[in-house]
Amino acid sequence: MSGDVEFRRTSDELCMFTLQGQCIFGLSAIFYGSLHMYGLARTNTVVRSIKKR
DSSP: OEEEEEEEETTTOOEEEEEEEEOOOOHHHHSTTOOSEEEEEEEEEEOOOOOOO
């Protein structure tokens, strides 16, 4: 991922954490089976997925 992304709690819109700049981030590894959070793209956000072998 690159850009600014906020991860918010669905119940009250509380921002749990913010990512800025470039990073490798495994959403499924951290939030597996979790339906109470979502990512909100802020500026210049680029998401690339890497296929498993």
